[in-house]
Amino acid sequence: MNWQTLTTTPCELGESPFWHPLEQMLYWVDIPGKKIQRANVFMGTVESWDMPSEPGCMAPAAKGGLVLALRHGIFRAPSWGGALQHIATLDYDPAHMRANDGKCDPLGRFWVGTIDETRQKSNAALYALDCRHSGAPVITTQAEHAITANGLAFSPDGHTVYWADTPRHLVHAWDFKPQGNTLSAQRTFAQFSPKPAEWQFADRRYQGRPDGAAVDAEGNYYVAMYEGRRLSKLAPDGRLLAEIDTPAQCPTMPCFGGDDLRTLYLTTGRHGRSNEELALMPQSGCVFSMRVEVPGLPVNFFVD
Numbered sequence: 001m002n003w004q005t006l007t008t009t010p011c012e013l014g015e016s017p018f019w020h021p022l023e024q025m026l027y028w029v030d031i032p033g034k035k036i037q038r039a040n041v042f043m044g045t046v047e048s049w050d051m052p053s054e055p056g057c058m059a060p061a062a063k064g065g066l067v068l069a070l071r072h073g074i075f076r077a078p079s080w081g082g083a084l085q086h087i088a089t090l091d092y093d094p095a096h097m098r099a100n101d102g103k104c105d106p107l108g109r110f111w112v113g114t115i116d117e118t119r120q121k122s123n124a125a126l127y128a129l130d131c132r133h134s135g136a137p138v139i140t141t142q143a144e145h146a147i148t149a150n151g152l153a154f155s156p157d158g159h160t161v162y163w164a165d166t167p168r169h170l171v172h173a174w175d176f177k178p179q180g181n182t183l184s185a186q187r188t189f190a191q192f193s194p195k196p197a198e199w200q201f202a203d204r205r206y207q208g209r210p211d212g213a214a215v216d217a218e219g220n221y222y223v224a225m226y227e228g229r230r231l232s233k234l235a236p237d238g239r240l241l242a243e244i245d246t247p248a249q250c251p252t253m254p255c256f257g258g259d260d261l262r263t264l265y266l267t268t269g270r271h272g273r274s275n276e277e278l279a280l281m282p283q284s285g286c287v288f289s290m291r292v293e294v295p296g297l298p299v300n301f302f303v304d
Contacts, residue, residue: 003247003288006039006265007046010285014267015101015212016057017287018299019257026257027066028267028287029055036068038080039287041257049081056099059110059302067129067302069099069112074129076304088137090114090127097124101150101212101253106158107178108132108303111142113149119167124149126163128181131304142183143172151213151223155236156297162189162221164210169194171210171223173238189238195227201249201277207232212253212267216294224251224266231266248284249277256296264292 011030018027020038027038031054039046053071061067065078067087071094075084090099092114102112110129116122124146130138143163151164151171158178164171173189176182192207199206208228215221219236229249233242248268257263270278270285278284 003266003290005247005283006041006287006289008286009046010270010283011037011267011287012271012285013252013269014285014287015252016055016103017253017255017265017267018059018103019255019261019263019265020060021298022060024259026255026265026287027058027060029058031055032271036066041289047080052084053094054098056115057102057112059102059104060299062108062301062303067104067110067304069102069110071098074099074110074112087131088129088139090139091141092123092125100124100148101152103152104300104302105154105178106300108301109181110302111152113146113152113163115148119147122147124165126152130181131302140181142181143174143186151210153213153215153221154297154300155215156217156219160236162213162215164213164223166209166211166226169209171213171221171234189221190223190232190234190240192225192232201227201229201274204229207243211251214254214256214264214296216256216292216296217261218294220294222254222264224253226250226252226269247288248281248286249273250284255299256292261295261298262292263289264296265289 012032058068100115114124122145126143146165148166153162161176169192171190174183175185208225211224211226213223221234231244250269
């Protein structure tokens with residue numbers, strides 16, 4: 001399987017990609033670059049929109065535009081480039097914490113995980129924002145006690161939630177009741193080996209640690225293995241089915257797109273990487289794509 005390069009100007013840290021089926025465009029964020037981007041993959045054009053603070057994740061909205069989780073709050077963008085409308089503020093200190101990985105559930109709630117940038121405390125959490133009804137938005141805490149929230153994904157039937165804690169090399173799974181918005185039966189879905197002492201990027205024995213993820217129509221979980229230079233494809237029971245080499249040492253998140261949802265897109269990062277590594281992999285930070293046999297799940301839209 002061969003990767004194609006979608007963008008030529010790299011992000012510092014690309015994340016949160018999704019395929020917009022109505023616009024036929026690919027969206028993603030550059031977290032330290034404080035911008036969101038979208039590409040017309042047919043024309044080869046890329047647009048950028050500067051944000052007032054770091055965007056961790058976003059999702060398309062059913063009424064048009066986007067919902068965005070920035071460092072200092074969650075906002076609605078009714079249209080590309082328009083004024084941001086504040087929706088909610090999550091319960092964390094933005095001096096050392098921010099929004100990270102997230103997406104919408106099948107019923108249109110916006111789930112946002114956080115990260116403690118000091119990496120010293122297990123105070124990152126997973127929140128769900130519900131704006132489907134009249135009145136004030138409802139924020140619920142779905143999970144806690146993580147360092148870096150990542151890997152959020154939902155099974156095809158909507159009854160399993162996956163969530164990773166990247167520094168612990170751990171992916172959790174829960175049973176999920178969408179109507180009641182409740183999680184139960186927490187369990188370890190995948191536990192990867194820690195990074196070896198004195199590790200160097202050329203050492204392929206290290207699998208990496210779980211970053212962003214996506215699920216295909218058969219329920220397989222594709223997770224970007226940061227620093228591992230690979231995607232790991234896991235069966236619904238957690239078995240490792242395949243490892244797919246990536247053109248950057250630090251893949252960050254996959255998503256499925258195209259008319260048939262059989263194009264796998266991948267964001268990557270270059271922020272903080274060594275000159276030696278970037279000389280070997282100069283396209284680090286770019287967005288890549290490849291064709292796959294099994295289609296993925298379509299993006300879930302935010303409902304308000």
